[in-house]
Amino acid sequence: MRSILYASLLSLLLLTACSAKENPEVTNDNGAGEEEQQVETVEAAENEEIEEDNGRLEDDFYEIDAPRALTEVEQEMLRKPGIYSGEHYDKNRVIDYLDQLPNDLTEEEFLKELVYLLSEDYHEEVDQLIHFDSTVEVNIERPDDKIDSPELRTAHYAILIDASGSMRAAVGNKTRMEAAKEAVYEFAKQVPEGATISLRVYGHKGTGTVADKQLSCSSSENLFQGHFDSAKFKQSLNSFQASGWTPIGLALETVTEDIPENTDHVVVYVVSDGIETCDGDPVQAAKVLSLRTLKQSLILSDLTSTTKGKNC
Numbered sequence: 612m613r614s615i616l617y618a619s620l621l622s623l624l625l626l627t628a629c630s631a632k633e634n635p636e637v638t639n640d641n642g643a644g645e646e647e648q649q650v651e652t653v654e655a656a657e658n659e660e661i662e663e664d665n666g667r668l669e670d671d672f673y674e675i676d677a678p679r680a681l682t683e684v685e686q687e688m689l690r691k692p693g694i695y696s697g698e699h700y701d702k703n704r705v706i707d708y709l710d711q712l713p714n715d716l717t718e719e720e721f722l723k724e725l726v727y728l729l730s731e732d733y734h735e736e737v738d739q740l741i742h743f744d745s746t747v748e749v750n751i752e753r754p755d756d757k758i759d760s761p762e763l764r765t766a767h768y769a770i771l772i773d774a775s776g777s778m779r780a781a782v783g784n785k786t787r788m789e790a791a792k793e794a795v796y797e798f799a800k801q802v803p804e805g806a807t808i809s810l811r812v813y814g815h816k817g818t819g820t821v822a823d824k825q826l827s828c829s830s831s832e833n834l835f836q837g838h839f840d841s842a843k844f845k846q847s848l849n850s851f852q853a854s855g856w857t858p859i860g861l862a863l864e865t866v867t868e869d870i871p872e873n874t875d876h877v878v879v880y881v882v883s884d885g886i887e888t889c890d891g892d893p894v895q896a897a898k899v900l901s902l903r904t905l906k907q908s909l910i911l912s913d914l915t916s917t918t919k920g921k922n923c
Contacts (some may be wrong), residue, residue: 618748621667623722634922653773671690671691672689672690672691673687673689673690673691673734674689675689675734675737675738675741677721678741678742679741681737683720685737685740688733688734688736688737689733689734689737690730691732691734692730692731692732693726693727693728693729693730693731694727694728694733695727695728695729695871696729696730696731696832697743700711705728705729708724708728708865709712709724712724725772734742740817743879752879756853764875764876765805765806765807765869765871765873765874765875765876766803766806766807766874766875766876766877766878767806767807767808767809767869767871767874767876767877767878768799768802768806768807768808768809768878768880768881769808769809769811769866769869769870769877769878769880770795770798770799770808770809770810770880770882771811771812771813771859771862771863771866771880771881771882772791772792772795772810772811772812772882772883773791773813773814773857773859773882773883773884773885774788774812774813774814774815774851774852774853774855775819775827775853775854775855775856775857775883775884775885776818776819776853776854776855776856777813777819777853777857777885778791778853778854778884778886779852779853780884781867786853787853787884787907788853791882791884792848792849794882795810795848795880795882796844796845796848798880799839799844800839800841801862802838803838805838806838806872807836807837807838807874808835808836808837808838808839808844809833809835809836809866809869809870810829810833810836810844810847810848811831811833811834811837811859811865811866812832813830813831813832813849813856813857813859813861813862814827814830814832814854814855814856814857814858814889815827815830815831815832815851815852815853815855816854816855817830817831817854817855817856818855819855819856824855824856824889826855827854827855827856827858827889828855828858828861828888828889828890828891829861830855830856830858831858831861831862831865832847833869834847834848834850834851835847836869845916856867856888856889857883857885857886857888857889858878858887858888858889858891859881859883859886859889859891859893859896860887860889860891860892860893860895860896861886861889861891861896862881863879863893863896863897863900864891864896864899866879866900867900867903877902879897
């Protein structure tokens with residue numbers, strides 16, 4: 612940096628000399644003398660200022676009334692501003708100052724010089740920070756240490772699955788019954804821990820013939836009761852096949868036998884591919900079921916219709 616400035620100064624002197632030869636007006640001794648004297652005066656003033664700056668105190672900080680011990684960062688931020696900080700910044704004077712520093716300064720020493728020249732004034736911000744009061748006063752009742760334990764609710768999930776002959780029909784690469792059993796098993800796995808579950812099949816006896824209608828329409832059987840057990844639940848699902856008619860109303864009437872007493876929450880999940888075919892009334896049966904349990908009951912149904920219908 613210093614060599615560059617010297618080269619620039621030398622070039623300036625050469626150009627000035629050449630100009631003086633070409634222009635006689637510039638050769639006026641009095642004029643040239645005054646100009647050189649003015650330049651020397653400015654440079655001398657700058658050098659005197661830098662020499663005075665070098666006599667500064669190393670620990671030139673603001674003093675504040677701190678309510679606690681300051682951290683190293685806070686203490687450093689109380690340093691008074693550098694001589695060329697803020698609006699006093701002058702790039703050329705900073706370069707001149709740095710060029711006059713010894714070449715053997717360490718990085719730490721050079722950093723101190725930069726701080727002395729360019730550090731900004733943060734003492735007001737530090738004062739506000741260390742005196743900041745973070746307490747908040749509110750006129751509301753604060754919570755105590757007591758915990759209101761929630762009352763445990765009991766839940767039961769009653770699954771009703773249609774085993775009428777129409778469930779043998781194919782859907783894609785599987786039968787409706789196979790698809791229904793898979794859906795029921797996935798549903799049972801999602802039942803909340805602690806809840807009980809039941810599996811009731813209906814229409815699984817007899818055939819879809821008129822001769823077997825009475826037998827099939829009177830068939831409704833609970834195959835699983837209790838907390839979910841994967842192996843036992845699968846065994847219950849595999850114990851019947853699609854066979855007879857569709858007594859949905861009967862299934863809703865008899866499912867009350869599967870709901871434990873004092874149950875808070877009841878979910879009845881009805882799985883069927885068709886409509887009532889046994890002269891029952893599933894809508895009325897569902898209303899009676901809701902009233903008899905005297906609890907919140909949710910009827911989930913795949914029924915395509917709740918009206919009475921003919922044999923599938």
